[in-house]
Amino acid sequence: MPKTDSLHKQILDVIPGYRNAIERRETLRKLMRTNTWVGDFEATFRAKIADAVDTGATNLDDLRAEYTAARQEWKATGEFNVLITNAYHDADNAVAQTLSGGTAAALDYLRVEMDTLMADVRKNRDVITAHPSSAEQALDTPSGAKNWRTVTSLLGRYADLRNEHHSWIRRDGNIKGFEVCGQFTKLLADPHWQYRRATSPGKRATDSQIAAWFAGGTTKPNPTQSWPEFVASQAKDATDVDRPDIWPQSVRPNTWLLIVADNDPWLPDADTIAEVHRITTELFTRPMTESADNRWFYRLISELAQYGVDLGITAPPTSGVRETSWQTA
Incomplete structure (x- = not known):
């Protein structure tokens, strides 16, 4: 049976203790009261004193006893109302703490949802591939309207997943590199890293295989063109550097969804994204000379692999010395 609740609500339902914390906070919100202002309280008894005197009273002991009891009740009620208010603020803090401690549970839920979505994407690959650029074009084919709804639903689900992912990991801070490290483990499928690889300043002085890899894994169409010239020509058409969203x-959204499905989609935590972005940036920006030892390069690739990142390249068996023979996955 399809789920009708929003993705955000579904996630909140799996956060341990969250619903109980919310119920406690909302109940206390309804129970909060504001005590009668002391001026109104005293005005009431001033009026009673005046009435007693006007009716011939010569002794106010009974009224004093009434006032003393009422004053104690008024004070105790006010203090109790403060306790309720403080309990409400405690409950509100508990809600925040529950959410803060619920990131792991939220990410686990999102990963299951991502697996389900990617299965649906692969099942509808042909429909996604043929997705037109407008609803009007979709209506020109017999199943166009149905297919349009199918693809737009899949795109919406992906956007919801990624937005929720971003929302949860940002509880740990503003994550640099979210858009370019949080889509899939095969980072070099992303236009951002393709551009960084093509324009990397440090790898042009290495052997031709390394230069080819940084230029996109292709061969030069013009044998007389130098590797720096080829890399520069590749970079001219590169886009999406530091893009602000997913x-x-x-790339058209329907095409991008298929790229994601084909490149091991993942939803890493904040620490992983930050570290992967740091390592990958160093990999693509650190200068290297012709006589440089490549050990640092292989070390960075190894570190990325430990985080689950696939660059499609492995170090030669003798990575302790400079090599000109590279293996590409």
């Missing part, structure tokens, strides 16, 4: 500008 959808690359150079």
